[in-house]
Amino acid sequence: MDAIEAALALDPQLPLSAAETDVVLVAVCTLRSNRLEPYGYPHPTSPFLDALSDHGVQFNQHYSQTSWTRPSMGSLLTGRYPRGLQLDSPEDGGVTRLALDDEDTLLGEVFSDAGRQVIGAVNNPNVREQFGFAQGFDVYHAPTTSWTKRKIKLDDNALVSQILEAVDETPDDQRIYIRMTPVGPHTTRQLTRRDRTLLQDADHPE
Numbered sequence: 001m002d003a004i005e006a007a008l009a010l011d012p013q014l015p016l017s018a019a020e021t022d023v024v025l026v027a028v029c030t031l032r033s034n035r036l037e038p039y040g041y042p043h044p045t046s047p048f049l050d051a052l053s054d055h056g057v058q059f060n061q062h063y064s065q066t067s068w069t070r071p072s073m074g075s076l077l078t079g080r081y082p083r084g085l086q087l088d089s090p091e092d093g094g095v096t097r098l099a100l101d102d103e104d105t106l107l108g109e110v111f112s113d114a115g116r117q118v119i120g121a122v123n124n125p126n127v128r129e130q131f132g133f134a135q136g137f138d139v140y141h142a143p144t145t146s147w148t149k150r151k152i153k154l155d156d157n158a159l160v161s162q163i164l165e166a167v168d169e170t171p172d173d174q175r176i177y178i179r180m181t182p183v184g185p186h187t188t189r190q191l192t193r194r195d196r197t198l199l200q201d202a203d204h205p206e
Contacts (some may be wrong), residue, residue, distance in 0.1 A: 023111065024178045027076070029069060029124050029186040033062070069126040070098060073133070073181075077106045100132025109136030111177035117170045121162040122181035123154040137179075139166045156182040 033039040036046045038053035039060075065075040071082035078100070082088035087098050100106070112118045113136075120134065121141040127133040134140040141162045143154060159182055170176055 019114075019175065022176045022178075023116075024180070025107070026180045026182070027073065029181065029183045031185045069124050070095070070131060073127050074100055074104075077108070077133070077179075078104050080104070099130065100135070102132070102135070104132065104135075106133070106135050108134075108177060108179060112136040112138070116175045116177045117166075118177050119163060119166040119170075120179045121159045121166075122179070123156060123159050123183040124181050124186070127181055154183050156184045 035041050037044065037050040038046070038058055044050075064072045065082050066072045066088065071085065071087035074080075074085045074087045075082050078085065085100060085104060087100070108118045108120065117139075118137045119139045120137045121139075122128070122133070123143060125143045125145065128142045129140060134142070141159070159180060163178055163180060167176060167178075
């Protein structure tokens with residue numbers, strides 16, 4: 001908190017109250033910090049995040065409650081442990097039975113109750129509406145298929161377009177909460193020459 005307060009103090013003209021500030025939460029699946037410039041990676045893999053880090057607050061310690069999306073996102077968005085949410089282990093019927101309960105309060109519901117326009121666009125099927133992750137949202141775009149379906153195609157660029165369209169339809173005087181879950185690093189991809197160069201440089205640093 002000291003780092004956040006120090007960063008805010010640099011520009012007293014910023015809208016600092018919760019009522020005057022838009023909030024954007026982007027949780028990228030399987031994105032590794034040791035391949036990002038703000039965390040010391042010596043190649044230009046994340047210029048936007050690097051610039052954002054230079055003008056914001058960067059956290060160097062991060063913890064996840066588990067190793068896969070649904071329970072870890074459930075914990076992140078509710079502030080509760082996966083065991084308390086009953087998302088930590090499959091029961092009879094497999095992982096499709098694991099879902100948030102209507103009584104679980106998500107961050108989106110808190111912002112909705114505060115009068116914000118709440119917009120979601122996610123590309124990971126684990127956080128679809130059927131698992132309770134759309135609670136409180138005015139707009140929620142999510143895949144209709146699951147990871148078990150073959151040839152699933154998820155376009156993160158389309159995800160951004162969906163967010164921007166919803167933002168354009170929001171009145172200028174209404175504050176916004178956005179949650180976005182891209183999966184670009186998660187999906188199988190064909191390595192380009194640039195990708196191979198970056199990986200080779202990482203394996204054989206000077």
